[in-house]
Amino acid sequence: MAVRKNQADLTATEKRNFVDAVLELKRSGRYDEFISTHNAFIIGDTDNGERTGHRSPSFLPWHRRFLLQFEEALQSITPSVTLPYWDWTVDRSPRSSLWADDFLGGDGRSGDGRVPSGPFAFGNGKWPMNIRVDGRTFLRRSLGTGVRELPTRAEVDRVLAMTVYDAAPWNSSSDSFRNNVEGWRGPNLHNRVHVWVGGQMTTGASPNDPVFWLHHCFIDKLWAEWQRLHPKSGYLPTGNTPDVVDLHDTMKPWNDVTPADLLDHTKFYTYA
Amino acid sequence: MSRPTRRQMLHGSAATLAGAVLAAPVALSNTAAARPAAGHGHSEGHQAPGGHEMPEPFDEVYQGRHIEGWPADEEAPENGSRASDASHGGHGSRAHPRSGQAGPHEGMDFVVRIDNDDLHVMRNADGTWISLVNHYETFTTPRTLARAAVRELQGADLVPVVTG
Numbered sequence: 001m002a003v004r005k006n007q008a009d010l011t012a013t014e015k016r017n018f019v020d021a022v023l024e025l026k027r028s029g030r031y032d033e034f035i036s037t038h039n040a041f042i043i044g045d046t047d048n049g050e051r052t053g054h055r056s057p058s059f060l061p062w063h064r065r066f067l068l069q070f071e072e073a074l075q076s077i078t079p080s081v082t083l084p085y086w087d088w089t090v091d092r093s094p095r096s097s098l099w100a101d102d103f104l105g106g107d108g109r110s111g112d113g114r115v116p117s118g119p120f121a122f123g124n125g126k127w128p129m130n131i132r133v134d135g136r137t138f139l140r141r142s143l144g145t146g147v148r149e150l151p152t153r154a155e156v157d158r159v160l161a162m163t164v165y166d167a168a169p170w171n172s173s174s175d176s177f178r179n180n181v182e183g184w185r186g187p188n189l190h191n192r193v194h195v196w197v198g199g200q201m202t203t204g205a206s207p208n209d210p211v212f213w214l215h216h217c218f219i220d221k222l223w224a225e226w227q228r229l230h231p232k233s234g235y236l237p238t239g240n241t242p243d244v245v246d247l248h249d250t251m252k253p254w255n256d257v258t259p260a261d262l263l264d265h266t267k268f269y270t271y272a
Numbered sequence: 273m274s275r276p277t278r279r280q281m282l283h284g285s286a287a288t289l290a291g292a293v294l295a296a297p298v299a300l301s302n303t304a305a306a307r308p309a310a311g312h313g314h315s316e317g318h319q320a321p322g323g324h325e326m327p328e329p330f331d332e333v334y335q336g337r338h339i340e341g342w343p344a345d346e347e348a349p350e351n352g353s354r355a356s357d358a359s360h361g362g363h364g365s366r367a368h369p370r371s372g373q374a375g376p377h378e379g380m381d382f383v384v385r386i387d388n389d390d391l392h393v394m395r396n397a398d399g400t401w402i403s404l405v406n407h408y409e410t411f412t413t414p415r416t417l418a419r420a421a422v423r424e425l426q427g428a429d430l431v432p433v434v435t436g
Contacts, residue, residue, distance in 0.1 A: 042404075132431060146409065173396070173397035184396070192408075195406075202409065203404060206407070
């Protein structure tokens with residue numbers, strides 16, 4: 001059984017194995033397919049139309065499946081690798097070991113935001129931006145500029161206390177646990193972290209920054225925490241909802257997996 | 273000097289010249305205070321989430337970039353008056369995320385361009401806006417969204433989006 005760990009607890013070897021597997025997926029072209037998929041959904045998901053990956057109840061199971069697929073791809077390179085998670089309520093500084101050069105590399109430099117060092121720095125030649133929204137081909141970050149503070153544990157706890165998984169109209173205006181986690185309402189958890197990192201993380205092509213996976217792994221863990229806190233609250237809606245993935249509807253792009261299949265993460269991995 | 277003329281100076285292609293002429297009402301309205309969407313006659317058949325009014329068209333130079341925007345249905349063929357995509361700088365053949373299904377702005381409520389390149393934008397249910405460049409942050413109007421994109425781009429050009 002795969003165990004997903006807090007990135008702060010990884011050994012030097014675990015960090016190196018993770019980084020090397022990510023770089024190999026990039027070299028082989030498989031990494032960019034994940035960016036394309038994410039970008040296609042972020043453009044296609046609309047509040048008044050079909051919505052699957054974002055601004056909808058399936059935001060959480062869709063990303064759970066997306067991360068599983070990425071983790072399987074990493075494990076095809078190095079079987080021992082699992083996704084780490086970034087608890088940004090604790091590691092909330094640009095000086096965190098997350099941003100050291102032996103892991104994700106640091107903040108972007110002033111002026112053009114280019115990440116100057118670490119495995120994903122442009123100068124290493126191993127991390128080209130092939131799927132991008134503008135002409136710049138280097139990884140950028142601007143930690144803590146777009147918004148000054150990452151969410152706090154108190155804000156997370158406020159959202160985890162919400163008892164209803166999701167609610168009509170099942171989009172970015174819903175008053176629900178899912179929408180408060182996603183960040184379109186309430187203290188703003190998931191969305192704000194994208195903005196805090198800056199650079200490609202603020203765009204539809206956000207998986208260009210490997211921190212995307214660590215951020216979403218923590219979002220996934222928060223869903224698991226919420227389930228433990230509210231064992232009687234289930235995924236909603238459960239049927240006949242236009243444009244929205246119901247509990248037993250299959251999700252694009254896989255078309256062979258439903259939210260119901262993904263509710264129990266312990267079938268696939270556990271969190272340390 | 274009128275704004276359409278300036279557009280001609282900035283973008284000298286024949287297609288853009290036609291677009292500048294057709295866009296004249298857009299440019300003129302830029303000088304007016306915000307007016308209700310009904311004044312532009314696109315209440316008919318338009319999906320306005322939550323009944324929000326469609327923002328005003330705009331056309332300006334912001335931090336050295338030409339930003340412009342207009343309600344997408346104003347160039348829909350059935351509306352007639354705005355003719356074709358070719359009237360907006362000849363980008364009709366530009367690869368757009370949804371170009372395989374329909375026109376380059378299908379599914380968009382509002383067209384936003386930076387230096388004549390499309391910026392994909394989306395309206396949220398509460399009436400706020402996001403763009404592909406700032407996708408996790410909401411803006412009250414397409415104009416503030418376009419200005420934020422200019423700041424984010426730091427001079428870089430938008431490129432057609434690949435969605436695989």
